[in-house]
Amino acid sequence: MREFNCDFHLHSKYSGGSSDDMLLPAIARNAELKGLDLVATSDALHAGWLSHMKEKLVDNGNGVYSIPGSKTKFIVTTEVEDAARVHHLILLPSIQAAESLRESLREHSVDIDKDGRPHVRLNGEQLVECVEEVSGLLGPSHAFTPWTAVYKEYNSLGECYGRHAGKVKFLELGLSADTDMADRIPELRGVVFLSNSDCHSPLPHRLGREFNRLLLKELAFNEIKKAIERKDGRKFTLNVGLNPKEGKYHLSACTRCFIRFKVEDALNLKWRCPECRGLIKKGVSDRINELASFKEPKHPEHRPRYIRCLPLAEVISLSIGVKTLTSSRIQDLWKKFVDSFGTEINVLIDAHVSELKKVDSSVASIIEKFRSDRLQYVSGGGGQYGRPTLSGEKDVFYGLGQKTLGDF
Ligand SMILES: [Zn+2]
Ligand SMILES: [Zn+2]
Incomplete structure (x- = not known):
């Protein structure tokens, strides 16, 4: 067995806010420079993207695909937004599976051919059923972010996925969270954590800015599935991601002027910014504090190391x-x-x-x-990325000093 670097979540040029350069040959070229052995095709329910996939990809016969001349392999994936505006990441065993899933979701979606990440009028439980029918895997995307994630809507995976909650074997941490944060939540002990870039541009500081290292016999869909199900010695051996402080929603902050707020102040202010009347969005850090039962992370034995990278x-x-x-x-x-x-x-x-x-x-x-985890950061919030600092600069909160200006 050997280790493979994999990024399971990105977006094609057909997703909102994506670069026109998000085409398979460019993704493959940059993934190779980055050192990714496998990347997501993404957006596999979109008709235009499906025909691009069929034109460019060669079937390796084991659930992964390649582009002639490139070492990087592709796994068929998509992201969907459900009826409660919760995002789910779906991994599929083939292009044919994507086409079948597209057929079953089509009647529940008005924009499946407009948006690479379609809106589907089903709930989490129904989506698990549809994905199971095509032998795919589903789990929540960027699980803690405040706009479109499972934990903005629900307090447990059970509330979202109902009787199929036990079939959800992975959860994507998202840029604003890491293993130390998520392992304060007891219900996640049996779940594998994914760290993916969710990028909209093929530039090497976006593609693979978060990735996973997996121990597998070979790059194949069933091998990846085994690693997610923690079977036969296949496993995740490393998560690499940004320091969660760099994430756009790490702290609670105003979405208009980006002033950071302590959660108790935000509550007193009824989540309205006193400076600009903008909406204060609850940060991932505060959301995890609400959900957590453990004050300190309790990592299950299978949890790999997490490197906070840049x-x-x-x-x-x-x-x-x-x-x-x-x-x-x-x-x-x-x-x-x-x-x-x-x-x-x-x-x-x-x-x-x-x-x-x-x-x-x-x-x-x-x-x-x-x-060695000694780099310091100014935290992101309200939609503004955080950033590393060498000058010892600290986070500034409302009422505790001057404002944090949108200077980055
Ligand atoms: Zn998403
Ligand atoms: Zn404001």
């Missing part, structure tokens, strides 16, 4: 003080690292710091810092 372009940006990630100063150094170590994931996770220092010692020392 995309290489962001590391370089922090190191040289240039903000535009696509600028040539950042891109040149990015390329130098990737040329030296083969892939971005090798640079970020696997290469020895002493070797990285030979290319650039300041970048290497930031990588060393996040690998």
